[in-house]
Amino acid sequence: DVKVTQSSRYLVKRTGEKVFLECVQDMDHENMFWYRQDPGLGLRLIYFSYDVKMKEKGDIPEGYSVSREKKERFSLILESASTNQTSMYLCASLEAGSGQPQHFGDGTRLSIL
């Protein structure tokens, strides 16, 4: 079974802080994704990575950056947290090859005060 681990289930930070969300997968997957999920808006892609040190912007990258220094780890960074970044953040990984499903971590519910 694929195991995707997100570092925190719940996190509370203050406006202006730099926030790091960590995600680790144990299946040697090439592709990793960061989404945020808000009520009524569904899953929105922030960034994804298809290889170490490679990253691509998703639909809503503004205010975020990512880092992928090792294949198993994909970090999401909120450079200067704002209240509108309060959300559920979901990390997913995907094996290379067509038709594979994404596998999710448990999610991080982030509150910015």
Next chain:
Amino acid sequence: QKEVEQNSGPLSVPEGAIASLNCTYSDRGSQSFFWYRQYSGKSPELIMSIYSNGDKEDGRFTAQLNKASQYVSLLIRDSQPSDSATYLCAVSEDSNYQLIWGAGTKLIIKP
């Protein structure tokens, strides 16, 4: 703009009945189709994938795909209260690894 559409619900179904969830997609190049279940406050979990026209059965779940009409559906037989969740439909082209997500249908199974 590639889109995946689902009725947001809630869809209320009596326990023991068949729940039918539908999803339409806009991109004719789509090749892979997934149903995820998401309980409140939890992350999505994969329950079914389907790649070719027709039906695919797994226990109480049946996924149906019709590429000509661009829809995919999920049937849940003998619905249980534990099936109450939001069901997300996701579609991919395979030429890239991104999924296009529907907003989800909230299903409520009434005892």
